[in-house]
Amino acid sequence: MKLRHFLVLSVSLLASLCFWPSGAAAEKSRPVIESLSPEGGAVGVLVTIGGSHFGSRGQVAFGARKGKIVSWTDERIEVTAPKGKGSVKLRVKSRRYGTSKPKVFAYAKPVSGLLNVKVLANNDLGMHCVDESFKVFSILPPYNVVNAQVVAQGRDGKPKLLGDGQVELRYSPIADATGSINSTSLGKSDFWDHVAQAYGMQRAPGQGLKGLYMPADAPADAPPVFSWNPTLNLFSAEGIPILPVDAAGRKNRYPLMRVTAYDSASGTALGFVDAVLPVSEETTCSTCHAKGAPAAVDPAIAWADDPADPQNATRLNILKLHDAKKGTDLEHHQPVLCASCHYSPALDLAGAGPSEIQKQFPTLSAALHANHADKMQSAKDQANLPGQPVVKPEEQACYECHPGRSTECLRGAMTATVTCQNCHGDMAAVGATHPLTAGGDANGLR
Numbered sequence: 394m395k396l397r398h399f400l401v402l403s404v405s406l407l408a409s410l411c412f413w414p415s416g417a418a419a420e421k422s423r424p425v426i427e428s429l430s431p432e433g434g435a436v437g438v439l440v441t442i443g444g445s446h447f448g449s450r451g452q453v454a455f456g457a458r459k460g461k462i463v464s465w466t467d468e469r470i471e472v473t474a475p476k477g478k479g480s481v482k483l484r485v486k487s488r489r490y491g492t493s494k495p496k497v498f499a500y501a502k503p504v505s506g507l508l509n510v511k512v513l514a515n516n517d518l519g520m521h522c523v524d525e526s527f528k529v530f531s532i533l534p535p536y537n538v539v540n541a542q543v544v545a546q547g548r549d550g551k552p553k554l555l556g557d558g559q560v561e562l563r564y565s566p567i568a569d570a571t572g573s574i575n576s577t578s579l580g581k582s583d584f585w586d587h588v589a590q591a592y593g594m595q596r597a598p599g600q601g602l603k604g605l606y607m608p609a610d611a612p613a614d615a616p617p618v619f620s621w622n623p624t625l626n627l628f629s630a631e632g633i634p635i636l637p638v639d640a641a642g643r644k645n646r647y648p649l650m651r652v653t654a655y656d657s658a659s660g661t662a663l664g665f666v667d668a669v670l671p672v673s674e675e676t677t678c679s680t681c682h683a684k685g686a687p688a689a690v691d692p693a694i695a696w697a698d699d700p701a702d703p704q705n706a707t708r709l710n711i712l713k714l715h716d717a718k719k720g721t722d723l724e725h726h727q728p729v730l731c732a733s734c735h736y737s738p739a740l741d742l743a744g745a746g747p748s749e750i751q752k753q754f755p756t757l758s759a760a761l762h763a764n765h766a767d768k769m770q771s772a773k774d775q776a777n778l779p780g781q782p783v784v785k786p787e788e789q790a791c792y793e794c795h796p797g798r799s800t801e802c803l804r805g806a807m808t809a810t811v812t813c814q815n816c817h818g819d820m821a822a823v824g825a826t827h828p829l830t831a832g833g834d835a836n837g838l839r
Contacts, residue, residue: 423487424444424446424448424451424485424490424491424492425494426444426483426485426494427443427444427445428443428444429483429498430443430565430651430665431653431662431665432496432498432662433480433500433661434662434663434664435500435510435663436474436475436477436500438474438662438663438664439463439472439473440460440472440474440498441469441471442472442483443468443469444468444485444493445467446467446487447465447468447470447487448487448488449465449466449488450488451486451488452485453470453483454482454483454484455475455477455481455483456477458475458476459475460472460475461475469568469570470485474498474500478500479499479500480498480500481500482495482497483497483498484496499661501656501659501662507545507546508545508546509546510544511543511664512541512652512653512664512666513542513544513666514540514541514668515540516537516538516669516670516671517539518538519802520671520672520673520796520802521533521537521670521671521673522672522674522676522796523535523536523637523672523674524676525676525704526582526583526704526705526708527583527584527728528583528586528705528708528727528728529708529709529712529727529729530711530727530729530731531729532676533740534601534602534740535582535601535635535636536602537632537633537672538629538632539619539650539652539668540628540629541619541627541628541630541652541666542626542627543663543664555654556626557623558657559656559657560655560657560663561619561655562618562619562628562630563618563619563653563655564617564619564633564650564653565608565617565650565651565653566649567649567667569645569648573641573643573648574639574640574648574649575607575639575640575648575649576608577599577608577609578599578606578607578610578636579599579610581638584634585599585600587728590728591729591730597612599611600615600634601634602632603632604632605630605631605633606634607634607635617633618630619652633650635648635650637672637674644799646671646672646675646796646799646800647669647671648670649667650668650670651667651668652665652666652668653665673796673797673800673802675797675800676794676796676797677707678707678711679703680793681768682711682714683707684696684710687768688710688768694713695713709724731757732757733751734753735751735756735757735759736748736756737757737758738756755824756825759824761794762820762821762823762824762825763821763824763826765794765824766820769790769793769820772790772793773788773790774790774814775814776811776812776814776815776819777810777811777815783809784812786801786808786812789803789812789813790820
């Protein structure tokens with residue numbers, strides 16, 4: 394054999410061994426589609442494909458047509474569905490690993506002549522806070538709210554707002570760009586061990602105060618659906634009991650949830666959007682209330698100190714201090730719901746206003762801010778003023794209690810020029826000890 398022919402044959406053989414596995418090896422390394430969300434929908438719907446061995450690029454075939462790739466990683470692909478109808482076989486064609494086994498994608502039929510259905514959804518607050526433990530006392534339960542609207546284009550070309558009876562909205566877990574996914578609340582909190590005593594409500598494991606569940610926890614008779622609010626003309630999922638821990642046990646305070654609109658008549662998916670459900674447990678009090686810290690040094694009080702459970706030891710010290718200063722006996726009535734005496738709009742689920750007992754005391758916000766306003770010695774409690782050095786978020790008094798240095802609530806373009814105090818005033822103003830503006834204070838109480 395001539396040397397040239399030998400070299401060509403050798404290179405070809407090497408290439409086949411390195412890049413084109415065959416038999417069992419090829420079967421093992423080919424693309425694998427593990428999830429398809431949604432599994433059907435209208436033309437143009439964004440489809441998220443989860444799996445493995447996708448490589449760095451390739452194609453997604455919806456039957457004989459190619460979808461438009463939005464993003465592509467080795468474990469996640471986002472693609473828009475091309476024109477088509479009926480049920481088609483969806484395949485991932487990786488340039489490196491070959492073609493996957495098919496998954497069925499079902500095209501939705503047009504609904505009442507409406508086109509280009511779009512879902513708009515957002516969390517109602519910049520950040521929902523939640524207690525890390527409910528054994529000693531509770532300020533805030535797991536309770537996230539998502540509001541959504543569905544808009545479609547009519548045959549006349551004008552947008553139409555779809556409402557109850559036309560579409561049904563559901564929420565489902567979806568992995569973020571790092572692969573973090575949050576689908577359950579079970580096993581992540583002691584909330585359900587203490588909800589009956591603290592909140593006076595009987596709740597099944599995983600069930601939130603308004604009856605909603607995380608998707609993986611929901612029983613068949615309580616699906617994760619939105620309710621229609623006729624006053625605001627929007628759909629709302631109020632009280633999703635999400636916690637800042639993902640399926641792998643990692644902290645993720647900005648988890649994603651997919652909101653999908655389904656045709657009420659046929660049940661077919663029309664469109665969806667992914668929304669962030671921010672939630673943080675970073676409302677620790679240990680900087681001041683752990684034994685030996687500035688607020689826990691009075692020798693007349695038997696301060697709690699439990700290295701195995703420092704979170705609840707700190708919270709118990711807060712009850713001890715409250716009892717010593719106010720003459721209460723909270724330590725022996727755990728778990729305590731702070732809002733049972735100090736009115737909190739966030740926990741006024743019926744919108745009834747303060748009770749007769751709550752009217753005797755400052756609101757929870759006023760009590761906390763007023764009491765701590767003169768105690769932020771090492772942190773700054775001031776607005777950003779023109780010509781003055783900008784107060785960095787990590788130096789702000791807000792981060793001593795609000796989330797937080799890890800959660801980083803104070804971020805973005807706004808905090809580069811202003812901070813909380815520019816609009817809300819300092820802690821004394823929020824605590825209603827002096828007016829924020831003439832004729833009133835931050836709480837609207839006087």
